[in-house]
Amino acid sequence: MPKTNRRRFLKSTSTLASATALGVFSSTSIARSPSPNERPRFALIGCGGQGTGDARRALAFGDMVAACDVDSSHSAYVKDIFTKRLGRQGKEASIETIEDYRAIIDRDDIDAIICGTVDHWHVKIAAEALKSGKDVYCEKPLTLTVDEGRIISKVVEETGQILQVGTQQRSDERFLKAVTIAHSGRLGKIKKVTVGLNHNPFSKPLPATNAPKTLNWDRWKGPTEDVPYRFLKNGKDGQKLVRNLGDGSVNASNCHKEFRWWLQYSGGKMTDWGAHHVDIAQWIINQCGPGEGPTTIKPVMVETKVPFDENGNPTLDDRYNAPHRFTVHVQFPNGVLMEITSEGRNGILVEGTKGRIFVNRGTIAGKPIEDLVSNPLSGGWLEDIYGGPVVEHVNNFFDCITSRKKPASDVWTHVASINTCHLSNIAIRLGRQIEWDAAAQTIKGDAKARAMLARDSRKGYEIEI
Template identity: 35%
Template sequence: MRLIQGSPNEKVRLAIIGCGGIGRHHYNVFTSQAGTMCEVVAIADPYRKQIDEFQAMAKRSFDAYSDYRRTLERKDIDAVIVATPDHWHARITIDACEAGKHVYVEKPASHNVVEGLAMVNAAREHKRVVMVGLQQRSGEHFQEAVEIVRSGKLGKITMVHCWNMDNESPNGIGNPPDSDPPPGLDWDMWLGPAPKRPYNPNRCLYHFRWFWDYAGGKVTDWGVHLIDIAVWAMGEHNPLEVSASGGKFALRDNRETPDTVECLFRFKDWLLIYSHRAANAFPANGRGYGTMFFGTNGSLFVDRGGLQVHPEKERIPAYQRGGSPQSEPHAVNFLRAIREGVPLACDILTGVRSTIVPLLGNIAYRTGRTIRWDAQKAQIIGDKEANALLARNWRAPWGIPKRYIQPVG
């Protein structure tokens, strides 16, 4: 069943909300690889410099807005790409669904668990195509890795390890003082649902990732990509218990998120570990990042560059292959879902489920104790302090409508 009006050859008209590096990446992907299927007609960002640089990169001008809601008012726009900081993902996605737009939202799906649940329920209520930018799911070699894991060739898998190892020491992102916002930045609009804070250069643009008001550090920023592959392959997305330990031990900067952290997720009969170091880049398992499955017959490593199977005692053959495109087929899949109704490689329910796992890791880290997750009730069992971190106090007028806040399992 077609989901937009017109002929099968009609282009999907897009607006890109968020004109920074990720928004520009999506412009290039959607227009170069899927250009026959779509057209970008509008952009939005509360920082005029980002709009100007976006248009210079694209070598053309667009209808440009400082308030994303102007794009949603337009009847000629079919879908939006949400390439904003994490704290805006839910509200923009919900507003877009209510306005009848389809949505491609960047990872992690949401800033917190409750917002993720609301996104799923808004997409369901308004029957919109909502895709999450966990694009590794569209890579053929990632799909093959999942098939190998599920085939049983690796034997009984008891542990999966995901990791990101970097070295930003000693000064990290530095310690710039608070200041007035730069000309052309609507700082109040940029903050949106987040608490009112003085402007600081590190709280804006790329480095927002390292502040709890807007994101979840490396655990959700990159960890979600790796954890997504783990839970997809293993066929489970709801950990029973989650613990985490770490801290800001080495970096002398003003970030809030840890520079060293280990998260442990216990499932029914296997463990998932996520490790991050920001002050030592020595690789784990020979790689700076990746996902590795450990089975009784062998181990499988996968990252964006390819996959490798390492046998245990020659129980299975060794195997390796190179990588495959991911962003481009993900974009095509989104457009085909709108035009033709094909299944999404990563729909909003799938993306939210994968996002909840690292979000729970951050809650365990911030509370300093093991938490137990009840997915059916969308609650942490017997822990009032931890449950408070499932949501946030939204700054008016950017709250989430209560009717969308329901468990999704």
């Protein structure tokens, strides 16, 4: 429950909401900030690439009071660049650097957190922050398992706090147009939706070595297994990595940035990109309400450099282990087939009886899009989606801190779609079809598959609710 007068004051003022509501939509538009004495105070937990970007956008709407990271070089960097940035705007910054996020949870002068940590920490940190009366902007994928979705949904329900998931495609006009066109009936009855996520990279074995002095490796691992830090410098030493995709990274490791290719810490492209595209695709086909869910999930193609054992666990622990290539068929209760695949173009292809459209971050195309010139959508279609102007995603979070309205990416819709990704990974790892019982929220019949719906946390890092 909110516990400070300061928080109640923020909730009762409408100035922030009306000021941000003036924001003209674009995926980068930022509405004007209200006066400084009304600004929420926020902390960034997880000062890596994405968290830093989120916090940079948040500086327009709130005052950042702390930068927390288990790698002190990351929090120091964020403090430095934001202090200079605010200095250039004639503003004084007072950002504390902190290693242990619990020091932030314990403070009651902080209204909100942005959680940009690695995936395996999201739910524990978000749940503790919500329970301490803070609102939370948490990066995607919110959860690592189906069970974590149940836990975090319960905490949001019980606390009534705001939780916005960092799936910013829900605040992007291009994707919202695709949803509106599909729902308008212009595509006819939707039969199939194909979600392209791209291949997972693979790596050579990565040698165990000492973690950098600035990194608290034990705290980075947190709830996951106690394993050695692994690192391989790419390039001059001749040990060039075998990678199918360049993502800008130079070194391979089981830590910063590269954690997403390890199933211990993430779900590979299935959850990294699936959190965005499966989410929009499920919205398009009207399968994001509570209680709804996939019926059967069938792997139709899997190519992996690290084989899985009969329990679905990777058989090698010294290299990237998310399956290199995959195609999964998800048959929804409403008859729509969703194909989730590493093949083809990154994006979403929607096929109906009357037409098809393709949408990704760079384009929206197809005959129904061309037809908009002569037959446009009704005026105000964008405002109809959330009942008001659509603003940039972090902006929406700060609006909701004041208005207490449901954010653009709420826990319910996110859990419904990220569960599809988790279930798809379970089917891939076991190499067989599974069946999801939406009413019971479990997998029918298959004990090994059911065992993969949850994971034990390392002692001392359990999620308490």
